[in-house]
Amino acid sequence: MPFELKTIGDWSYYHDPGLEKMGIAHGFMTRTSDAILRDAGRRAAFMAALGAKEMIVLDQEHGDAVHVIAAGERPLTGDGLVVVEPCVIGVIKTADCLPVILCAPGQPACAVVHAGWRGTAQLIVHKAVAAMAGLGVAASSIRALIGPGIGLCCYNVGEDVRTAFGAAGIDDGVFTERDGLSFLDLKEANRRILIAEGVRHIDDAGLCTSCRRDLFFSARRDARAGRQITFALIKGQATAHAPDRETA
Numbered sequence: 164m165p166f167e168l169k170t171i172g173d174w175s176y177y178h179d180p181g182l183e184k185m186g187i188a189h190g191f192m193t194r195t196s197d198a199i200l201r202d203a204g205r206r207a208a209f210m211a212a213l214g215a216k217e218m219i220v221l222d223q224e225h226g227d228a229v230h231v232i233a234a235g236e237r238p239l240t241g242d243g244l245v246v247v248e249p250c251v252i253g254v255i256k257t258a259d260c261l262p263v264i265l266c267a268p269g270q271p272a273c274a275v276v277h278a279g280w281r282g283t284a285q286l287i288v289h290k291a292v293a294a295m296a297g298l299g300v301a302a303s304s305i306r307a308l309i310g311p312g313i314g315l316c317c318y319n320v321g322e323d324v325r326t327a328f329g330a331a332g333i334d335d336g337v338f339t340e341r342d343g344l345s346f347l348d349l350k351e352a353n354r355r356i357l358i359a360e361g362v363r364h365i366d367d368a369g370l371c372t373s374c375r376r377d378l379f380f381s382a383r384r385d386a387r388a389g390r391q392i393t394f395a396l397i398k399g400q401a402t403a404h405a406p407d408r409e410t411a
């Protein structure tokens with residue numbers, strides 16, 4: 164597994180240091196990230212730590228809208244972002260739903276995707292791969308990182324989920340029966356969709372948000388769950404290591 168837990172300031176996140184060296188800053192943050200969503204000062208400090216000039220956070224809808232953030236486009240709603248400009252952070256928020264990062268080292272596009280069961284049943288990772296293909300990024304050159312989400316160990320689902328997955332053509336093998344209940348392997352479902360798209364390099368952090376109370380919020384486990392964020396940005400040539408941005 165390429166993931167390591169990194170700490171910057173008050174925050175911690177899982178990331179692949181190799182990808183970071185290749186110019187793609189990214190992370191699956193722990194519950195330490197919740198304040199970034201609620202506090203403008205914390206958000207500014209986080210952006211400064213990453214040398215970012217902008218951070219895009221959507222109102223998520225459990226849908227399948229994936230936006231390419233080119234010059235001037237700043238959508239308000241959706242569940243996936245593809246950033247192409249350096250120093251623009253794409254963010255998605257989760258607390259059991261699956262966060263997925265797609266990137267292609269050396270190519271100017273990286274994506275963050277919010278894939279809960281509804282988004283997965285609408286094949287949102289397929290739509291993100293297609294959006295990247297529209298930018299000239301071949302699926303075979305994409306690296307996919309599957310982050311912390313509720314695992315097969317804990318994700319008991321109803322018949323409605325199974326019906327939606329069947330209608331989407333997702334293999335029923337992603338469901339497991341235990342004690343008369345259905346459990347969904349949401350990570351495996353997304354992995355299979357990515358493989359069908361031609362994505363060959365997929366790394367799974369192997370972390371269940373429900374099991375890891377020490378690290379993550381879980382909407383199913385916690386009565387009042389916060390949200391952890393997943394982020395990705397293309398580092399800027401001039402700003403990636405510029406400490407003076409802290410005070411800019």
Ligand SMILES: [Zn+2]
Nearest residue numbers: 316317371374
């Ligand atoms: Zn679990």
